[in-house]
Amino acid sequence: KLRHLRQAKEDAYRKGDRDLYNQARNTLNKEIRAAKRTYAKRLEDQFASNDPASVWKGLKAITNYKTPSPSTEISKEDVRQVFRKNKRRKAPGPDGVTPACLKTCADQLAPIFSQIFNRSLELCEVPSCFKRSTIIPVPKTSLDPLQFAYRANRSVDDAVNLGLHFILQHLDRPGTYVRILFVDFSSAFNTIISTLLQTKLNQLSVPSSICQWITSFLTDRQQLVRMGTLMLSSRTTNTGAPQGCVLSPLLFSLYTNDCTSKDPSVKLLKFADDTTLIGLIQDGEESAYRQEAEQLAVWCSLNNLELNTLKTVEMIIDFRRNPPALTPLSIMDSTVAAVETFKFLGSIISRDLKWDTHIDSIAKKAQQRLYFLLQLRKFNLPQELLKQFCSAVIESVLCTSITVWFGSATKSDTRRLQRMVQTAERIIGAPLPTLQELYTSRVRKRAQKINVDPSHPCHPLFELLPS
Known part of the structure; x- marks a missing residue:
């Protein structure tokens, strides 16, 4: 309608009929205001109904930020919307299907599950596999206090703040500087050895039945590779934890629980697979820091974890008046690159500690x-x-x-x-x-x-x- 009114105004302008042009312009402006009021009411209703997805869809349409997704069948939309409302961090059921998977694959799974749900309602029966649950106790003792992931009352900010506290407190002393090693693992979750993890869980006093369940969960997993329409034959894997599974970061945290620093002048902070080694150097004595870095590499080798030496970097914070050139750190015969800034658990840290x-x-x-x-x-x-x-x-x-x-x-x-x-x-x-x-x-x-x-x-x- 607005398009036709705009065309009518342009036609009147080209004809030179002033009265007709004024009438067409006023009618167009009136309809535009009415359309805005209608759309504002719709946005208000979407806000009131806690439907942010619809609000963002409207915003993208207004700003031409992104083309809205095409409409789908109504019979499948209810299932699709429920799947998309899943919280990614919720735990999966015994089948290992995580809410993150349901949320991500909502479009693909909606047709299948809509048939299952409709059949269940038709028969007035709930499948037994939908009624199973598993309770997994999490050990609370003997855990590394500097592991901040999946711990009650711990956060990313706590890890960064504690690391900065170690650094600033140390730099208050004369003749000091700090070397920070930001460690990167190659496919960290994919390298967990299930039998070794079971041994570590036993040492943490996790019930043997739970240890066996986790071992079963990690072993004999079938994996398929698809390229376009080509589906390769399945392979069985007994190594690693499933990507996207809510348990994987927790299992990795427990797997690396015994990876700690033995020297009080070297702090090892961990948040799941994000690992940071902080060396508090006094009077140029770096032997403890270099030894801990070497021990970290040895620990990784013994536990089937591979250090990504290309992405592992180091930052040196040195506020001394005339600091000498420092010898680069080497790990596994590879020189670690030095950086000026690094995104540490979401916060960009710079070597001058400015923000x-x-x-x-x-x-x-x-x-x-x-x-x-x-x-x-x-x-x-x-x-x-x-x-x-x-x-x-x-x-x-x-x-x-x-x-x-x-x-x-x-x-x-x-x-x-x-x-x-x-x-x-x-x-x-x-x-x-x-x-x-x-x-x-x-x-x-x-x-x-x-x-x-x-x-x-x-x-x-x-x-x-x-x-």
Whole structure:
């Protein structure tokens, strides 16, 4: 309809009929305003019904960000939508089919499962395989305190903050510097030896029945390779853990539990397969650090893990006035490359311990998302819905690992990010919490949780003030 009205206005303009042109223009503007009101109401309903997928689909259509997906059959859409709402981190059933698999393969699985579900309703029977469950106890003792993955009250920010604490505390002393080895494994999850894992689980006092179940889960797995329409014959594998399985990172964390540093001047931080070796060097004495790096390579060889020497890099943090040239680290006869910056568990660390590069990355992402907020504002959505969108899409980016970097960021960088918050305030027309307020709130909440957890590696860093 709008296309025809626009064409009518252009025809009137070409004819030179001013009255007809004014009438066509007014009619077109009236219909455009009505269409915007209708679309704004639709967006409001989508927000109210907690349907972010539909909201993003509309945004992409408005901004021409991406062509919307073609429509599908209604009979299969219900199953498809349910699969897509699965949470990736939920555990799989005994069949090993993870929610991540259902979510990723929703389009392919919806036709099959819709037939299964309809048949089940038709027969008034639930298949027995749908009613099975497995309970897997997780050991809580004898675990490496510097392994932060899959641990209660542990987070990525805790790992980064503790690593920075080790570094900064050490650099306060004269004649010191730090060497950080960021370790990369080649196909880490694919190299787990099931029998060796079972031995390690037994040492952690995991019940033997669970150990046997996990061994059975990891062995005699059938794998198929498909290239286009060509399907190769299946192969049986007894090594590694399935990619995408919710258990794989946990099993890898337990598999590497005995990989620790023996020297107090060398810290080994782990988050699943992300491993970082921090050498706290005093007066140029690097023997402990180099020995621990060598022992790490030996441990990997004994446990069937392959170090990717091309992606394993080192960063040297040295604030001495006239630092001498340092001998590069070598692992397995390969020289480890030195880097100026590295993305450490989501936070970009630089060798000068400044956060300019990290904040540049955050600012770029937030700026892109402000555009979507502006597009929503043009449809006159209520302020409350715009604030919800801002909190979920923009604030979440600005506050990523904020407890790590905000306290050390320069004022110019924090002001730059705060200006983005102010821009969002002007678009919404309502006040928003400042970054300082968000940072203070999150630090307090995190400190309270750590302070009541004596097993947390950061717990000793908190000293209660005298009452």
